[in-house]
Amino acid sequence: NAGVTQTPKFQVLKTGQSMTLQCAQDMNHEYMSWYRQDPGMGLRLIHYSVGAGITDQGEVPNGYNVSRSTTEDFPLRLLSAAPSQTSVYFCASSRLRGRGELFFGEGSRLTVL
């Protein structure tokens, strides 16, 4: 049972570099989202999507892009990494009309030097 799969689990970038965090789910969930977790800040929503072709901004969207071309995939792109983007990133998915429970990936630790 794969559930929500995030790659890579660890990544080190230099300031100004770009990268994509991949997220895939095999549960046919309509809803997918990206959170970042920082010490003392909890989990803050970056972007979310309620279906293929539909995305929306969360609480902290600046510096990040997303797209949702399929139900299964929801990649998060950092176009020009900054040290402030050093964080642990979580992808999560759920059914839109279900119990509301989010299923999380294992997280990706990103360090920007």
Next chain:
Amino acid sequence: AQTVTQSQPEMSVQEAETVTLSCTYDTSESNYYLFWYKQPPSRQMILVIRQEAYKQQNATENRFSVNFQKAAKSFSLKISDSQLGDTAMYFCAFMTSGNTPLVFGKGTRLSVIA
């Protein structure tokens, strides 16, 4: 905007004892869902318990139970017979019935001491 407040950044409890983690929230909605998630050192986010606002009965899952006070907008988590494996970050979370995104509190770090 909905907000979730966890006022206890850190707590500790002796093994086998009971501990209560606090959570308050702010919303003008009448129908919503509340959650407690656990994050052990492995980093994996695990759903502990879920409460639907229209249900008056407090949710229970084995050693975990909640005290849901809708009028006070309070949603505390009680862990009975604490075990070493309960050591983790605990996040309270909220979402409305309209499938809006889940909003998290800042978390409470719980340490269970042998």
